[in-house]
Ligand SMILES: Nc1ncnc2c1ncn2[C@@H]1O[C@H](COP(=O)(O)OP(=O)(O)OP(=O)(O)O)[C@@H](O)[C@H]1O
């Protein structure tokens with residue numbers, strides 16, 4: 001019996017009984033779907049965290065110091081939150097001290113931000129804007145490029161000049177036809193002169209940057225600060241991760257000393273690094289990757305057992321056929337091969353369906369959530385290979401049973 | 415140890431087949447000695463349950479004897495292993511069944527190709543030979559039909575083509591006309607007669623005297639034993 005014939009036969013049977021085949025192959029389908037989609041999400045998340053999330057918000061080798069943990073997707077519990085509510089404000093003087101004492105700083109910037117319901121220019125306006133007051137190294141630290149005009153300078157900051165760098169979305173909204181440089185925007189009662197436009201980020205979290213208006217720290221303090229000399233956010237960037245680790249330890253020590261914390265007392269400020277976020281993600285990822293194979297294996301084994309059952313039934317139903325084949329000269333090996341090819345084909349069909357569903361699922365995740373799920377080729381290869389393996393492994397027993405039938409017994413089977 | 419004569423296609427000695435049915439032992443074949451020579455056309459008759467099919471299956475290597483010896487073209491087959499038996503069934507024996515035993519989901523052509531597939535013949539040659547054999551039984555024009563689209567007589571002709579495609583030295587037919595009307599039976603017998611004329615050795619189990627009359631030798635069985643074994647003229651009516 002040639003293998004090709006067995007495959008064609010198996011495919012025909014799958015097609016002839018689509019619904020039955022579907023249920024037969026459900027285990028394998030679920031297993032491979034799960035495999036493909038979990039890998040896709042993990043890969044996507046990985047990229048997201050490493051390229052977008054860690055890179056843009058926290059930056060590589062950057063520490064962030066805040067009074068309380070304020071970032072999106074906070075994972076602190078209630079107790080921590082209550083404790084943090086009593087944390088003292090971080091003062092400009094604290095930031096100054098850090099700048100002097102923390103070793104190997106590459107860039108350091110402080111920023112406060114607030115929500116602005118609108119920003120206007122003439123008749124045009126843009127709603128829901130994030131207003132940030134920053135010191136001059138902020139742009140370099142964040143890696144934000146200016147596509148038009150210039151960034152904010154130390155002079156802007158010290159003199160509290162009302163200058164602004166605006167995000168791409170705002171520039172397009174307020175000045176659809178001409179350059180925003182040199183034009184005035186209204187922020188509340190104040191006029192600010194636009195000196196630069198930020199490079200468009202787009203993508204997942206870009207809309208935050210694109211809808212931002214960045215003004216000098218001094219001007220923000222004068223016009224918008226809720227409390228003077230309070231810093232909401234300090235970021236320090238280092239050249240290497242070793243420098244960052246040392247810098248983080250130093251900053252922690254300095255602030256603890258200033259806040260007169262005794263050893264053993266918890267920090268009354270929040271200090272985070274991008275790598276902590278990465279660590280958190282790595283933990284989640286490891287759980288997924290550890291639990292995933294187990295679930296996939298269970299689904300595949302269940303699927304394999306169902307396939308084995310179906311094949312045993314098929315052997316029974318086709319006992320006479322086996323007898324005829326043997327009467328015509330089929331050896332045990334021929335019969336074994338025929339039924340193995342059939343079960344392998346069956347489970348490969350399941351794996352293929354699972355693969356398609358998995359890819360669609362990954363697409364869906366990609367479209368509907370901020371996670372860029374990607375399906376790596378190796379996961380497809382793995383899925384199909386596992387399907388093939390399941391078919392072969394669980395096909396052995398029925399195939400051997402078929403092959404062992406005595407020709408005359410098989411021929412006389414009613 | 416007996417050495418079979420050169421012209422003996424089949425020689426059996428004390429060939430037995432017992433079936434254990436609970437405590438009882440059914441002696442389907444009780445120590446049968448037969449010799450069948452090249453180009454014999456043997457009809458085997460006997461009452462139902464006398465062991466005709468059992469004998470044919472033993473000769474066809476579909477079944478293994480409980481005791482005794484069996485030489486097929488001088489080769490002792492009761493000692494052979496599974497694969498060697500499969501090879502003998504494939505190369506040396508053509509089986510024709512009462513119920514045709516065609517594979518239902520495949521075409522005539524594929525059915526006829528089966529022995530060649532197991533013989534390891536290449537697809538191209540397989541095709542050519544299967545077509546040629548179907549042509550010989552007058553069915554070349556319908557080779558892409560499935561068995562359920564054929565009449566009983568046509569199905570049996572396909573089955574004969576399948577039995578012959580590997581050019582076996584021995585054709586075994588267990589009531590080949592048992593499911594056919596007398597006209598189609600006639601057609602089938604005509605094919606067998608022609609085969610015999612071309613030198614084939616044929617064993618035919620039948621219940622009908624006028625079918626047995628096509629043979630040149632009649633063996634009757636009773637209770638698992640040979641009762642009579644006589645040669646006769648082809649076409650001579652059987653008493
Ligand atoms: N697998 C089996 N198990 C038990 N007994 C069997 C088996 N096969 C055949 N027999 C018995 O062996 C004896 C011979 O059977 P066999 O089929 O050879 O008879 P037969 O001459 O071909 O009969 P028929 O003309 O009805 O086809 C019968 O008594 C039958 O019951």
Ligand SMILES: [Mg+2]
Nearest residue numbers: 466467468588
């Ligand atoms: Mg019989």
